Amino acid sequence: MVPTLRIVLKQEKKNYVLEKKLPEKPKTNAQHAERNAWEKHSNDTVDVCCFMLATMNSDLQKQYENVDSPIDMITSLKGMFQEQARTERYQTVKTLIECKLPKNSPVSPHVIKMMGYIDNLAKLDCPISQELATDLILQSLPSSFDQFVMNYNMNT
Known part of the structure; x- marks a missing residue:
């Protein structure tokens, strides 16, 4: 998922959302440019979360539908599948050597x-x-x- 997602986000100029968390909402007396930048980042974060959810199977969609941060989603998914990949890697190396x-x-x-x-x-x-x-x-x-x-x- 991640390589394809990064290609789409790069083309949409939203790939920064995978590296930079949404900062806290600026105060009402903040400069107009600061509020606009936050609003764009917030909207892009929602878009990226939706892109990510759209590429998942229905079980994962249910699990991640309330996660508001693409960075948190990726971190959680890596943790979930890293052990599975480690086990598969071990079994493949063992089979290859034997x-x-x-x-x-x-x-x-x-x-x-x-x-x-x-x-x-x-x-x-x-x-x-x-x-x-x-x-x-x-x-x-x-x-x-x-x-x-x-x-x-x-x-x-």
Whole structure:
């Protein structure tokens, strides 16, 4: 949600609302420009909250419909989903490290499966380098590929 939201808000010139909380309402004797700036920020905050709610599923909408600050919404959502992402990241790394090509099995589907795990790590904000990905794939091959691995390493 957040990357798409930031694109829309940037185009609408409302992205500042995600970094800068709405200040307290100015006093009635405040300068006209100060009151106008606060009014714009207040209206933009409402718009951004509505944009955010519109992108959520109905359960999250109900949970966040009374939250008045986009910053508070994002902070809460990060806290809610960060642990879930951490668990998924751990499981993906564990599966990737434990992945071994069984003897006499085709290599191509095995490599495609491992690349899926590697891509998933990137989506979970945990990218690994191409070099490490290659090493993990080579390490996953059975001993019958030792000569291939040695040749590969000598020629790179």
